[in-house]
Every structure is written in structure tokens, then in C-alpha cells.
Amino acid sequence: MPKYIMWGSYCEDVIEKRAPYRQEHLNGLVSQKxxxxxxxxxxxxxxxxxxxxxxxxxEEIVKKLIETDTYWKNGIWTEYEIKEWIQAI
Structure with missing residues (x-):
């Protein structure tokens, strides 16, 4: 199965702004894992x-996971880029 990497950026003052969404975000990541x-x-x-x-x-699956994440929906992640990755080792 292909692997994809995602690089993204956080908003300013992320530590404070993410607080209301953090647990939902982490729960979603655990589910994906x-x-x-x-x-x-x-x-x-x-x-x-x-x-x-x-x-x-x-890539569409990855895009959907990112864009349905509470961090994306609430502006904690401000931009992202997805690339297919070839794991050499």
C-alpha cells in the first residue's frame, strides 16, 4: 500500500488555541492508528x-482525514501538503 507524508503549519498561539479541540483531535488520531x-x-x-x-x-483518503480533523476545521492547522512517499529503508 502507498505511504503518504503530510507537512502542515499551525496557527499562531497554537498551544492556547488548540486546547478546546485537543482531546477530540487525539481521539481521532488514535482511531486512525x-x-x-x-x-x-x-x-x-x-x-x-x-x-x-x-x-x-x-491521497484522497489522507486528504479527507486531514480536512475532517477538528484541528483543520477550527483553524489550528492552517495549511498542509501531501506527497506520496517512497520508503527506501
Whole structure:
């Protein structure tokens, strides 16, 4: 199955602004992980970017997961880019 990477950006003051949505966001990620779609996802140390790896049949599945996430819907993630990834090792 293809793998996809996602790079995205967080809004300013993300720590404060994400608080009302954080648990719903984390619950969704756990569900994606349990389904075998999400490999990993997390912020950079400075909390300006988000990086994720997905194991999905196609890019549209990844796009739908991102755009239905509460962080996207509430402006916590402000932009993202998806690329198919070839895992060499």
C-alpha cells in the first residue's frame, strides 16, 4: 500500500488555541492508528509545523482525514501538503 507524508503549519498561539479541540483531535488520531492508516503524526519541537506519515490506498483518503480533523476545521492547522512517499529503508 502507498505511504503518504503530510507537512502542515499551525496557527499562531497554537498551544492556547488548540486546547478546546485537543482531546477530540487525539481521539481521532488514535482511531486512525488503530485502523492501520496513521503511522505517526506530531508537531515540530517549536510547534510551528506538523508532520505525519499515512499508510493509505490513495491521497484522497489522507486528504479527507486531514480536512475532517477538528484541528483543520477550527483553524489550528492552517495549511498542509501531501506527497506520496517512497520508503527506501
Amino acid at each position: 488503530e485502523q492501520g492508516i496513521l503511522v505517526t503524526l506530531g508537531p515540530t519541537k517549536d510547534v510551528t509545523k506538523v508532520f505525519g506519515i499515512y499508510d493509505a490506498e490513495n
